[in-house]
Amino acid sequence: MSGAISTLSEATFDETIASASGPVLVDFWAEWCGPCKAIAPILDEIASEQGDKLTIAKVNVDDSPGVAQRYEVMSIPTLILFNDGQPAKRVVGAKGKSQLLEELSEFI
């Protein structure tokens, strides 16, 4: 298990998602988004607790607008869970830890 959260860019996104062995939760965020910052520590906690079942990665929408556009992200934070390379679950808006874990329960 790793537990570290990596940052994906336009260049690394597809490759990382396609080659992942388990589910990958991608957090679309930006520096100027308050609710995004509010859930960052929760994602850190989930990453360290569930690191063996779930990979968490971040996409900064300022740096990688193309990826956000491709997945029709129109609100942040948006979390998209990719399973076998395909988007399988989408959570829009900041949530508390218990609520988030419940949303993700079928994958972890």
Place this chain on the structure above:
Amino acid sequence: MTETREVIIVGSGPAGLTAAIYSARANLAPLVIEGEPSSTSDQPGGQLMLTTDVENYPGFPDGIMGPELMVNFRAQAERFGAEIVTDKVTRIDFSSRPFGVWIGDPDATEPSYRATSLIISTGAQSLMLGIDNETRLIGHGVSTCATCDGFFFRDQHIAVIGGGDSAIEEASFLTRFADKVTLIHRRDELRASKIMQQRAFDNTKIEFLWNHVVERIDGENSLTGIGVRNVTDDRRSDLDVTGLFVAIGHRPNTGLFIGQLDMAESGYLVTAPDSTRTNVEGVYACGDVQDDYFRQAITAAGSGCMAAIEAERWLESL
């Protein structure tokens, strides 16, 4: 055995955190139950977490960002020993002292905490329109957070509904990204402060649609338009917008207190004149949860200070 605290503060906007600063400095070791993250104003830090520049909070001549101001409030409360937990209160039993306070499962036999005195500062949250498709299209054109989502509406046409300071601030902020912002208001004048109004009138990207209400929200996977009605002649028309930001007012977060604390018909908690005392001895209410008139960060902070001092003196009298 559940621990009993002298003061528990429920909510963490300007009112709750000011109460925390004062009661921490009074050596009452307050516990602040700050709420849980969300993309609405019902979140730790409260409504200011969704704003940009706060220009009317004294002490910051150049203004300060709302979230930054709240980070400062929180740090100041922690500096004096306030303990802050990131969770949502799910139930309070006001029927006997010490009061029972639950987080997590509200049906648990034992409360998570007990408190000799309680300071209620749960604030208010934005009203939604309550019409079809609104909730389904949140995050797909309908937004509860202009600062979060404005970025995704570059060069598009957006509608903002409302006529108060929040609506004007959102409309002005959104012109950074949008090609055009139509401000839809059900009256023919704004309620916003004069300086905000002037700024909006001077902004060439903002158009005003007076005397109109939104009746319909269209869109399958994302917002494609809205239907509006002129309230003076009932004429209906359509507006091709891809973004919709609702700022039509607030309702107090008082659902937990129904049947236990006195509240007005509007849901706002009732406090004694010139005081933050509620109808239950040892329970104080401050900030927007008991104020439907001023609703400013500075008045919320002021009433938070009052609540802390009143709670402290009451605890001393026991």
